[in-house]
Amino acid sequence: MIKKLFFIFLIGVFQLLLSQETYSDFYKLREKYENFAENDSKAFPFIQPYINKAKREKNYDKLVQGYKDGVFYSSLNEEKLKYADSMVWAANQSSNEDLKIIAHVDKGVIYYYHYKKFQLALNEYLEAYKYSKNTKNEYLKYQNLYHIGVVKSYLGYHEDASELFTKCLVYYREKARSITKLHPNEIYNNTKGYLNSLHQLIICYRNLGKNKEADAAIQTGLAEIGNNPEYDLEKGYFLVSKGISEYKRNQFQAALKNFNESLPAIKDSRDFARLSVDYFYIGKSYSGLKKTKESIIYFKKIDSIFQKHQFILPELRENYEILIDYSKKEKNQTQQLYYTSQLLKADSIMSKDFIYLSPKIHKDYDTKTLLEEKDKLQSINYLGTIIIIVLVIWAIGLVTLLTRRHKKAKEIQQKYILVEEKFAAHQNIVEEDVIPVIEEKKINLTEGKVGELLRKLKTFEDKKEFTQKGLTIGKLATQLGTNSNYLSQVINEYKKANFNKYLSELRINYITNLLFEDKKYLKYNIETLAKECGIASRQNFSDLFYEINGIRPTDFIKKRKQEIENNGTV
Incomplete structure (x- = not known):
């Protein structure tokens, strides 16, 4: 959504950053390709001489410009990222901190806009933020604030994000409508900044339930x-x-x-x-x-x-819930399982983003902002400064505590939902008692022997014999009338796990199902639950439960009780 914002901005910002090039050799070189469309790689035969000249002369300001053009005209995302890396390198060779802001923001935009890698984008924006504190270029400062606002909005901090977008909105609108004579490209860039800030503000309004404000902003944007x-x-x-x-x-x-x-x-x-x-x-x-x-x-x-x-x-996220429900109605278990898997994958990706980004945005941006405000007030008086420091530390501690509590509660809720969905998916799967085709290279048994052993394992599972205490592969092999080596091979090949993992999953899935289906098990302590499924150690049971379900049994039982209470079935 920042499609041309940083390219056409060149004349506006780079006039201040770079030396005059109105009729220079660099200007004449750029004239040959500046009218090509974005992502048009036909511009590169003309861009390369510009870059080569800047390299020869060690003119890093111009070299940043050349690599920036490379980003704009590259048709492949990988190429854009390569030129963005070169931009950062060239900017670091110069003493111009504004160029470093531009390079890091542009690289962050590629991660955000073309890859949707919020973690990597945020790292670049925060790097740019370090340099923007001392810049006299207000455009760059607000450009970076806009991108930090985008990350905050993605994380769900819509109130905070809306404040940043409102600040950007006011700045870009005033610049675009300034009575001071501006170059058409500067007007264009500030107008784009204004419209993008307005669009992001609409997203915040919608998530905050401010529908009237959102509708008014939409009409303003279209007008x-x-x-x-x-x-x-x-x-x-x-x-x-x-x-x-x-x-x-x-x-x-x-x-x-x-x-x-x-x-x-x-x-x-x-x-x-x-x-x-x-x-x-x-x-x-x-x-x-x-x-x-x-x-x-x-x-x-x-x-x-x-x-x-x-x-x-x-x-x-609801998209996958709809597809799962549709698959159920169509009685298409294959599709249902596929979309359930996709939903779990989506939740995992979003959860990782939130876990990484949330504390980082607070630590590397919000906390720094608070401390900068504190520094500005230090000159007022010593007593006031002490009070501010105490309040800042108290606020940071409170935010950290609340963030951790919120994050932990959200993680537990997400993990409980994943177990619940796994349980629901398991209930809908109709297991077929079919002996797979035997691959002789992998198992030195005849097809009939393997089939017989698999049927015995099925009986072992159905009768819940895995709850025996002290069960080893040797004991089970004896019970099934085979030897440990053959049994191990069959379990590895057809259960896709070694014996210990196979046994652990049977036991933990068994006790999880009991906790879902029978409320009386929610009253048992952890030791009793462990014994119920054949595990001797409380700690071993807790660790296995967490490894397989992604949540501690105590947290799971707590969430299950809450769910039953909320449904009014106690």
């Missing part, structure tokens, strides 16, 4: 753009936002019109995250019109995007 083709992408974003508002008012036909009108610009931009949002609400609108088949087509498109990019926005 500002009109039919200006330079802002087609931004218009597409506002149309998606308008469609979402209409969908929530059950105006499904009107919503579909706006969603479909927005699609071409968003597809051209390669913004796959916002394209997923577009597809999701098209699907939801068709669903509202009772056109299930049409809606499922778009929900499946989102899965295709997720498969390719391994990224999904938190608000689209």
Whole structure:
């Protein structure tokens, strides 16, 4: 959503950063390719001489410019990232800290916009933030604040993010409408910054339930753009936002019109995250019109995007719940299991992002901001400074404590849901007593012997004989009338685990099912539960339960009791 913001910005910002190039050799070299379209690699035969000249002269300011052009005109994301790395290197060779801001922000934009790697993007934005504290270039400062706001919004800190976007909005609007004569490119860049800040603010409003404010901002954005083709992408974003508002008012036909009108610009931009949002609400609108088949087509498109990019926005999690429910109704267990697996994968990715980003945004941005404010006030008086320090430390401690508690509670809730979904999926699977084709290279037994041994293992599982205390592979082999070596081979090949893991999973899945199905087991202590499934040690039971289910048994029992109480079934 920052498609041309950093390229055309060159004349605006780089006029201040770079030496005059109005009629220089560098200017003449850039004239040969600056009118090529973004992502057009035909520009490179002209860009390379510019880069080579800057290298020869060790002109790092110009070299940053050349690598920046390389980012803009590269058609492949890998190439964009390569030139961004070169930008950072060239900027570090110079003494110009504003160039370092530009290089790190641009690299962060590639991670965010083209890869949706929020962790890596945030690292670049925070690196740029270190340099932006002392810059006199307000444009760069607000550009970086905008990107930090995007990360905050993704994490769900919509109130904090909306404050940053509001600040950016005011700055860009004033610059774009300044009575001071500006170059057309500066006006264009500030207008883009204004429209993007407004769009992000709409997303925050929507998540905060401020629907009137969101609708007013949408109308403002569309009125500002009109039919200006330079802002087609931004218009597409506002149309998606308008469609979402209409969908929530059950105006499904009107919503579909706006969603479909927005699609071409968003597809051209390669913004796959916002394209997923577009597809999701098209699907939801068709669903509202009772056109299930049409809606499922778009929900499946989102899965295709997720498969390719391994990224999904938190608000689209429902997409997989819908596909799972649809598969159940169609009695398609294969699809149901597939979409359940995809949902678990999506949750895992989002959980990792949250765990990494949340403390980092507080530690590396919010805390630094608080401490900077403290430093500004130190000159007032010593007593006031002491009070501020105490308050800052208290606030940081409180935020850290609350963040940890919130994170732990959220992690436990997510892990409990994963176990619940695994249990539900297991209940829906009908196991077929079929002997797989035997691969003689792997097992030195005849097909009949393997089949007989597998049937005996099935009986062993059905009769819950795995709850025997002190069960070893030798004892089980004797009970099944075979030897340890053959039994080990069969378990490894057909149960896809060694004996200890196979036995542990049987025992833990057994006790987990009991905790789901029979409330009396929720009253047992951990030692009793361990003995119930054949595990002698309380600690061993707790560790195995956590390893297999991802949650401690005490936390699981607590969440299960809460769920039963909330459902009113106690």
